[in-house]
Amino acid sequence: MRNSKGSLMRPDPLPSSASHPVVTPLSPSVVYASETPDALDDQYEGRVHGYTYSREGHPNADVVAKRLDAMEGATGGVVTGSGMAAVTAVVMGLLKSGDHVVGGNQLYGRSLRLMAEDLPRLGIETSLADPGDIAAVEAALRPETKMILVEAVSNPTLAIADIDGLAKLCKDRDILLVVDNTFTTPRGFRPFERGADIVIHSITKLLAGHSDVMLGYVVAKDQALNDRLRVFAVTTGLTPSPFDCWLAERGMLSFELRFDRAQSTAVTLADHLSALPGVKRVIYPTRADHPDHDRAMALLDGQGCNMVSFELDGGREAANAFTRAADGLSFAPTLGDVATTLSHPASSSHRALSAERRAELGLHEGFFRVSVGLEDPKELCAVFTDAVAAATS
Template sequence: MEITPKITPIYQTSVFKFADLNELEQYFDEPGSRYLYSRNGNPNADELAEKINHLEGGVGAVVTGSGMAAIFAAILAYCQAGDHVLCAADIYGGSSALLNAELSRMGITVAYVPFEQLYDLKPLVQPTTRLLLAETMSNPLLRVADLRRLATECHAHGLKLVVDNTFASPVITRPLELGADISLHSVTKYISGHSDVTAGAVVAADPEVAARLKQISVFYGLTLSPMESWLAVRGLKTLRLRMREHSYNALVVAQFLAEHPRVRQVNYPGLESHPQHALAVEQGAGLFGGMMSFLLADDAEGVNSFMRRSQRFPFAPSLAGVDSSLSYPLGTSHRSLTAEQQQALGITVGLVRLSVGIEPVEDLLADLAQALD
């Protein structure tokens, strides 16, 4: 009896069988024709990579065991010992920690670019500078990078543009279409969407880079497991629906917070008061995502009180699940920065980051109202 499942099964196996030496030679002579060992690739990971590659409009993608592994692979695709990297100063703390603590040990140096200087890189470019790492929407201040302009500036200096597109997702922005060389994701976040997967993805605009990413993934053992891949594919199927609901809810929440007397500032690109609102409209297909941050008084006990009172926004240092949550950049994602760096970026005691889920928005507003009041 022939079995033809509609959904790809979970290939929960570490190794695949060969009938004889001829099949082994076919594996090496015809790449992609067979599977050998799950570190080299498995059907579930390949399915996820192909779907994300299609969404981003790339020529090839790999999926990895985490978003951090994706950032690592993207940098190694272009860099070796002795090379220099530029990184947007306003970026996820884990990215800067990777560059500072680990890649520096491999002989890759880094300089940080203030947001205001992103489109004038010439003073920072060295003969060994290879790329700029930036985010579509920065974490945690939600500044929006003009990716087309940024790609033009990078390419004018012979640099590659690597974009972390996690906050936007390919539903909102497709960096490769705007000139980026690599778009990467923490699949853990919006692409999977249900807070039950840890994964990453890297999508390339150039076939040679895509092949290099595959090599890095295999040699460093970054490959994603079959089960995680299968769960992420399942989550990906509702990405468009979820992003619309995340964006709708977040805009309503941002408007509510912007009018609340205890809130000093709201950082959300969907608000007309946001400095890059017009760019976000143009670059984001009318959607702005579910991430925002806002400022309370710089009083730790006041922030603690808000966190304790909130029932619909549990303090969980991640983001982008269907259930809402909040995080505290000063104590989690940007903890490794110096006090001077935190202050320069505006990451202060009163800064709270919200990940707005897809629950009924009236419930979210009621919860925020009672927690703030």
């Protein structure tokens, strides 16, 4: 501190210590002070590392990015304020007016809205195709196609993309393959190992895992693309909160344990639901009756992750009865919490779609998506038994 008489003069940020904190310190400062203009030049021009203004980066975001980089086998990832901010950074930061992007036809609802309404308004043309049908994707391509955006496992019907076929198609046509890996996570699938160019995550979900964080992440194989993504995110203010990053790091420390426990319970729950009267169908990647079972087993190396979808007999009335009777389970449009949550796409993530379009995707009024949490499997199955019985009585 240079002037001890000034009550508002800033002291040195941290007292000196021969030891260091075990937990990463939270750094909420919006600005960082430099010694001189020359010192600031050194930072901006890359001769030294330092922070300037938190919209341009801060320590807590870097900690999370490096953890995810290691999990995905990448370097230079960018943390954003939400999963949709990461999607936006990719399509708007890398594409321009006149370009064309093909999206999977079962993307997350807001991604579908971005494709259908916002990108065309900005002059970026879009098409949708089944990512499990390479012929359909190839038919949707145009000379101006620059990108294909898919989810490895779709939200919410758990359809499995043909990543190997898409990677070959993209390589042959010099097109970027972007994979949203939120459902699968790096524990279930590593897209770069199967030919993806860019990977997206909603950290909000299973990675952070406690329903108290809103963050996204994006990383490219090509560092020049990472630089473009970072500049766009900084310019448009897709800034992550230091506090959310701090919470996310805490959640990520237990991620693998949570993933394995939730996945194990999801297998049990899927089999249990399939035997209940009143359940029309159950969708889980490792089940033999999954439409993409063989592809799922090959792509996910025998894993199914923590998401289970199923459809009740009956319509909205049955759905209402089910959620009322699902004692202790949160009916909420989210996934990846420590507790099991229920989502009803027709009234939440895909409500913007017409009833006809939802029907084409198989999202009827009795359709639910389950994000399996960490409860005792027997107790969880008992809750579903009672809730399904209430819905069909």
